[in-house]
Amino acid sequence: MRVISTEKAPAAIGPYSQAIVANGFIFVSGQIPVVPAVPGSIISDDIKEQTHQVIRNLSNVLQAADSSLSEVVKTTVFLKDMNDFMAMNEVYKECFGNHQPARACVEVARLPKDVKVEIEAIAQIK
Numbered sequence: 211m212r213v214i215s216t217e218k219a220p221a222a223i224g225p226y227s228q229a230i231v232a233n234g235f236i237f238v239s240g241q242i243p244v245v246p247a248v249p250g251s252i253i254s255d256d257i258k259e260q261t262h263q264v265i266r267n268l269s270n271v272l273q274a275a276d277s278s279l280s281e282v283v284k285t286t287v288f289l290k291d292m293n294d295f296m297a298m299n300e301v302y303k304e305c306f307g308n309h310q311p312a313r314a315c316v317e318v319a320r321l322p323k324d325v326k327v328e329i330e331a332i333a334q335i336k
Contacts, residue, residue, distance in 0.1 A: 218270035220244035236275045240330040241267040257294040257326050261301035281333040287315040288328040
């Protein structure tokens, strides 16, 4: 087992790791739309911009473990409001392209820092 940490993604805001590598897979903790260069800052209030930032953060954690979005096998998307599903999904499809990992998407009452979206992932190591 190996802990993954990168300055190119938001630091953990609790007692957890950005990601853990185990048995050929990387388990990435939920990423929110914080801009790593400005700790604690949320990219914007727009769901599309938030989704782009979340996937950038997710991608950066994956790269730190020698993986990538194309190696993702499962994601879980947490939305503050399911009415944002279509807009989030547009960005998600744009970022993942033809690669379509298994996915769950759920509406939650509240997310850290009151953001609109959080995404966690499981990926293979290249």
